Amino acid sequence: xVFITATPIQTSRENLFQLLKLLDPNTFSRxxxxxxxxxxxxxxxxxxxxxxRNPPDYDDARTELDMLRTNELTAPLAAxxxxxxxxxxxxxxx
Numbered sequence: 001x002v003f004i005t006a007t008p009i010q011t012s013r014e015n016l017f018q019l020l021k022l023l024d025p026n027t028f029s030r031x032x033x034x035x036x037x038x039x040x041x042x043x044x045x046x047x048x049x050x051x052x053r054n055p056p057d058y059d060d061a062r063t064e065l066d067m068l069r070t071n072e073l074t075a076p077l078a079a080x081x082x083x084x085x086x087x088x089x090x091x092x093x094x
Contacts, residue, residue, distance in 0.1 A: 013038065040073040058090045065090075 003023070009016065013035070020028040028034055047064035050057040065087060068078035077083055 037073060040071045043067040043071075043074070062087060062090050 003019065009019070011019075014031070017028060017031050017034045020034070043064040047061040050060035050064060065078070065083060068074040068083065
């Protein structure tokens, strides 16, 4: 299934959930789980914003990525080689 739009999606969380449910009904089967997934993703977004600041705030980025360990949905991501490599690069040289 493909959705095509000429404009960015600017919709409520509920509408976004319904669109994602159309694409992948197994992964997005329950709205309350979707809300938990959004909450779990917040540290990733905040870490990215910290890195994009001018100048970048590497300490904030590290703190946010460390928070991934505290959520059951993101703990496996926090232990992944991908996140470990990001943390290593944040520690090398600011």
